[in-house]
Amino acid sequence: MPGMPPIRPYDPTRSLGLITFESNADIKAREDAEIEAKRLAEEDLNSPVITSLASHIDICWNAAKRAKKDIEIKLLDCLRRRKGEYSADVLAKIENSGLAKNFAKLTDKYCRAAVSWLKDILLPAGEKPYSVAPTPIPDLPAQVEEDVIGRMQTAYSQVLMVYGQQIASNIDWQELQNQMKDEAINRIKEQAKEDATAITKEIEDDFIEGGWYEALEEFLDDLVAFPAAFIGKSNKYQKQPEWRDGQLIIVDKIIDKYERKNPFDMYPSPGAKSLNDGYLFELMRLRRSDLNDLIGVEGYNEEAIRLVLSQYASGYKISLNNDTEKAELENRPEENIDPEGVLDTLVFWGPVQGKTLIEWGMDKENIPDPDIDYHIKAYKIAEIVIGAILNPHPLGKRDYFTASFENNNDSVWGNCIPLIMDYLQDICNSCVRAIVNNLGITSGFQMWYNVDRINPGQNMDVSPFKKWAFTADEMGGSSDPLGFFQPDSNVDELLNLYKALDSEASEVTSIPKYMYGSEKVGGAGRTASGLSMLMNSASKGFRLVVRNVDKGIIKPSVYDKWLYIMINEPEKARGDMNIIARASEYLVIMEQLQMRRMEFLRDTANQFDMGILGIEGRAEVLREVVKSLKMNTNKILPESDDILRNKEYAQIQMMLQNIAQATGYPIEQLMMIATNRSAGATNEGNGNKPGLAALDASGQPVSGQDFSLM
Numbered sequence: 187m188p189g190m191p192p193i194r195p196y197d198p199t200r201s202l203g204l205i206t207f208e209s210n211a212d213i214k215a216r217e218d219a220e221i222e223a224k225r226l227a228e229e230d231l232n233s234p235v236i237t238s239l240a241s242h243i244d245i246c247w248n249a250a251k252r253a254k255k256d257i258e259i260k261l262l263d264c265l266r267r268r269k270g271e272y273s274a275d276v277l278a279k280i281e282n283s284g285l286a287k288n289f290a291k292l293t294d295k296y297c298r299a300a301v302s303w304l305k306d307i308l309l310p311a312g313e314k315p316y317s318v319a320p321t322p323i324p325d326l327p328a329q330v331e332e333d334v335i336g337r338m339q340t341a342y343s344q345v346l347m348v349y350g351q352q353i354a355s356n357i358d359w360q361e362l363q364n365q366m367k368d369e370a371i372n373r374i375k376e377q378a379k380e381d382a383t384a385i386t387k388e389i390e391d392d393f394i395e396g397g398w399y400e401a402l403e404e405f406l407d408d409l410v411a412f413p414a415a416f417i418g419k420s421n422k423y424q425k426q427p428e429w430r431d432g433q434l435i436i437v438d439k440i441i442d443k444y445e446r447k448n449p450f451d452m453y454p455s456p457g458a459k460s461l462n463d464g465y466l467f468e469l470m471r472l473r474r475s476d477l478n479d480l481i482g483v484e485g486y487n488e489e490a491i492r493l494v495l496s497q498y499a500s501g502y503k504i505s506l507n508n509d510t511e512k513a514e515l516e517n518r519p520e521e522n523i524d525p526e527g528v529l530d531t532l533v534f535w536g537p538v539q540g541k542t543l544i545e546w547g548m549d550k551e552n553i554p555d556p557d558i559d560y561h562i563k564a565y566k567i568a569e570i571v572i573g574a575i576l577n578p579h580p581l582g583k584r585d586y587f588t589a590s591f592e593n594n595n596d597s598v599w600g601n602c603i604p605l606i607m608d609y610l611q612d613i614c615n616s617c618v619r620a621i622v623n624n625l626g627i628t629s630g631f632q633m634w635y636n637v638d639r640i641n642p643g644q645n646m647d648v649s650p651f652k653k654w655a656f657t658a659d660e661m662g663g664s665s666d667p668l669g670f671f672q673p674d675s676n677v678d679e680l681l682n683l684y685k686a687l688d689s690e691a692s693e694v695t696s697i698p699k700y701m702y703g704s705e706k707v708g709g710a711g712r713t714a715s716g717l718s719m720l721m722n723s724a725s726k727g728f729r730l731v732v733r734n735v736d737k738g739i740i741k742p743s744v745y746d747k748w749l750y751i752m753i754n755e756p757e758k759a760r761g762d763m764n765i766i767a768r769a770s771e772y773l774v775i776m777e778q779l780q781m782r783r784m785e786f787l788r789d790t791a792n793q794f795d796m797g798i799l800g801i802e803g804r805a806e807v808l809r810e811v812v813k814s815l816k817m818n819t820n821k822i823l824p825e826s827d828d829i830l831r832n833k834e835y836a837q838i839q840m841m842l843q844n845i846a847q848a849t850g851y852p853i854e855q856l857m858m859i860a861t862n863r864s865a866g867a868t869n870e871g872n873g874n875k876p877g878l879a880a881l882d883a884s885g886q887p888v889s890g891q892d893f894s895l896m
Contacts, residue, residue: 239546240571243534243564246455246465253456255507257599261412261450262508264604265515267293267611268411274511286622290614290684292691293604299697300410300591300603300731307732308740309403315736316744317766318386320378334366357845365841381763388758389747395426396442398743404446405739409591409731413599416447417739418468419585419746423479442747447586450512454598455536461586461598465536468586469504472529477572486565486573487547494529494567501527502568534564535577535584543574552576580753583746589738591731600734607691617684621677628675639667696727736767783811 266273270291272280280287308315342359393399401417408415422443425436447468455464477495480486494502501524513519537559544553553560561582564574579585590600604611633648640646641655656667692699745765751758787807790799799807812822 239538239542239564239574240566240569242538242542243532243566243571246534246536247453247467247532249456250453250465250467251506254453257413258450258508260599260605262511262515263608264412264602265512267604267608268297269515270294271515280619286619286626288615288618288622290611290618292614292688293607293611296607296691296695296697297407297410297603300695301406303697303728304406304409304732304735305403308406308735309399313768314386314390315402315768316740317768318382318389318744318748319764319766320375320382321764331367331370334363334370337366338363362841385748385751385758385763388751388755389744392442392747392751393444395424396444398444401444401446402739408446408449409589409735410603412449413602413605414449414452414588414590416449416452417587417743418445418447419443419587419743420445442750444743452586452588458598459596461588462583465534466584466586467535468533470531470533472531472567473526474499474529477529480573483573485575487571490570490572494570494572498529498568499527502529504530504532529567532566534562534566536561538562538564538574546571546574548574548576579746580749583742587739587743589734591734593734593738603695606694610687610691610694614684614687617680617687621680621684624676624680628673628677631670631672633668633670635668636666696731740767741765780811783807787811 263273270289270293272287272289277287338359341362345353345357396419405415405417420443421440423438424441424443426439426441427434428437428439429435451469453467453469454461455466458464458466474495477491481488481491539556540553540558540560541556543560543562544550544556561577562574563577565572577584588598591603592601592606594600635646639656641657644655654668689699744767748763748765787804790796790804796804
């Protein structure tokens with residue numbers, strides 16, 4: 187059987203049941219062979235070529251790591267603010283003061299509200315945040331136009347042959363040709379819509395299999411909390427159920443897997459304005475099982491992988507600043523005690539000189555010019571490059587998508603809620619600590635006493651119904667031996683300040699309080715329509731956030747999937763398409779949008795607007811109204827093809843009426859001819875009006891002369 191190892195004869199000296207025996211010579215030979223193989227692999231990997239490739243990646247890595255130093259400080263600060271924790275130095279100062287350590291989780295409240303709103307917009311129930319539409323078709327294709335002209339010439343010849351020049355000249359053939367062209371264009375557009383629907387189903391199916399929606403949902407948590415959020419795409423084997431010959435089987439299928447990428451693990455090149463600018467690193471954590479799966483895969487060096495598995499059996503860790511704090515904040519405090527060991531792997535995307543790639547082992551046919559740089563994707567563990575391939579994207583892009591709550595045109599890193607309202611969070615923390623301290627001091631009365639008047643053995647603990655004993659006043663004075671007082675409370679003032687800061691946070695983040703369920707909404711917000719108007723007004727500021735997601739995540743990822751299908755699955759390919767990110771449409775409150783649609787239907791219900799919209803246009807508006815009501819459009823409205831057939835039938839009737847007026851023939855008989863259902867009508871006494879069919883010399887109808895204009 188192909189691929190099976192050779193069957194060795196039975197040797198009783200080597201095996202007994204499940205126990206294997208080896209002689210000393212065999213053991214020594216096997217160990218020597220392993221040592222020699224390891225030595226050769228190390229020599230190969232330490233060659234100048236491999237070292238130069240690894241060195242180039244190291245130089246880029248160190249630069250990217252230094253460039254991200256300030257960003258990492260911001261990332262940690264954002265993570266602490268989201269979780270409601272102080273930094274170590276701030277916490278030490280608070281503890282030294284002996285006061286309260288409370289943290290006001292104002293940032294987390296606004297982050298949760300923003301995520302909830304974004305999920306409602308980007309992931310609406312029963313809807314997709316994107317659509318695929320055909321590109322405009324301004325001109326009639328040459329082949330179709332030739333077909334229209336040919337049909338018109340045939341129809342003209344038939345009318346001329348049957349009824350003569352006088353009747354043929356009474357028909358407006360140019361108008362008829364224009365109508366046929368319009369109908370042909372409409373049919374092409376309808377076919378393009380069907381193609382767009384078909385390709386949308388393919389994209390949606392791949393997105394569901396690849397976890398695109400799950401990655402997008404996790405991405406939104408990062409979007410509001412960090413200066414930038416990321417989604418990555420990779421080709422992975424995944425077990426999938428599949429029906430074959432009426433049976434359900436499990437198969438290993440290569441799919442595009444979408445995953446949320448931790449912002450801490452992404453390292454753009456210094457000064458990069460986008461992920462495709464300069465070079466890019468992802469810090470990936472692989473397990474030994476992941477490396478085992480890469481053995482034999484094209485683009486990976488098997489000897490290098492085996493060397494990593496041998497030298498780093500217990501794992502390999504890249505030391506980074508603040509690793510311990512980051513692990514604790516991410517609820518992974520014990521990640522370093524994993525017995526399997528995790529291998530920190532640098533995934534490098536960037537340019538490398540062609541000469542180095544050829545010497546490393548890439549095919550020379552793929553590197554036509556060794557002196558120029560080629561963009562590659564490489565994997566490096568410790569000092570070993572385990573794999574390198576040319577950038578597989580047909581347009582030279584990288585398999586990552588990013589967006590920010592507030593984009594920065596000059597950097598990958600933008601702005602986020604914790605950074606936008608950081609000063610407000612700090613003041614609120616001070617307010618909360620002051621409120622707790624003040625409440626503690628004012629929670630009960632305080633007492634003072636004159637030590638000269640107190641009995642030295644007096645117990646100073648305060649309790650109900652306690653009796654106090656005093657000594658005689660040696661000075662003869664009459665001052666009170668003790669007294670009680672109540673400290674003043676400043677809680678109301680501090681609470682008012684906190685509320686003012688909360689309102690300011692709502693303004694700077696564009697997240698109004700009524701978006702997260704606050705019942706204290708006055709004015710217009712007391713009515714349903716007024717609240718709808720307020721939400722629509724608030725969405726204008728929030729629309730920028732959704733557009734950032736549309737532009738950075740949804741549209742490019744959908745376009746990439748469409749491009750992949752067009753190139754790699756030609757049997758599923760369709761024509762040129764436009765990718766439309768629809769998420770920002772949902773920022774218009776659905777109730778208000780429905781109201782506007784109903785107003786549109788009412789205002790356009792007149793002969794002038796209907797002449798512009800047509801039956802198809804009005805049917806589309808009705809279809810959207812019915813769809814928004816979560817009703818079955820197929821059972822309520824006719825299909826587009828049925829509407830077109832009805833329209834064509836009406837056009838045929840109008841054309842035949844014109845012919846009937848010009849020729850004097852009954853419209854019913856013309857309809858029979860046009861639909862090829864004529865039974866061969868004869869002359870019916872009507873003065874000088876000729877019959878429908880041409881007559882020969884004997885007065886009999888000429889056979890084979892019926893024709894169809896359509």
